[in-house]
Amino acid sequence: xxxxxxxxxxxxxxxxxxxxxxxxxxxxxxxxxxxxxxxxxxxxxxxxxxxxxxxxxxxxxxxxxxxxxxxxxxxxxxxxxxxxxxxxxxxxxxxxxxxxxxxxxx
Numbered sequence: 001x002x003x004x005x006x007x008x009x010x011x012x013x014x015x016x017x018x019x020x021x022x023x024x025x026x027x028x029x030x031x032x033x034x035x036x037x038x039x040x041x042x043x044x045x046x047x048x049x050x051x052x053x054x055x056x057x058x059x060x061x062x063x064x065x066x067x068x069x070x071x072x073x074x075x076x077x078x079x080x081x082x083x084x085x086x087x088x089x090x091x092x093x094x095x096x097x098x099x100x101x102x103x104x105x106x
């Protein structure tokens with residue numbers, strides 16, 4: 001199983017620029033617990049650039065525990081279930097949250 005860091009390092013490679021036309025956003029991820037971390041991605045001009053650490057200003061911020069994050073990416077926990085049960089918390093643009101699976105080929 002990959003680490004949280006490895007999942008974030010893989011994000012730019014999973015990004016689907018064809019599904020992000022006209023999108024300009026900064027998505028902050030705060031992953032808590034052992035092995036977690038803070039990362040953000042900048043999406044603009046059909047590119048996705050990963051940065052470690054917090055963003056100065058985010059369009060969308062997602063918070064989740066490291067085990068839940070890894071389970072979600074492994075398909076053991078659906079994003080919808082995580083959201084509805086409060087295991088995935090968000091602040092900001094809800095429509096962007098709903099677009100994330102298509103933007104990253106999940």
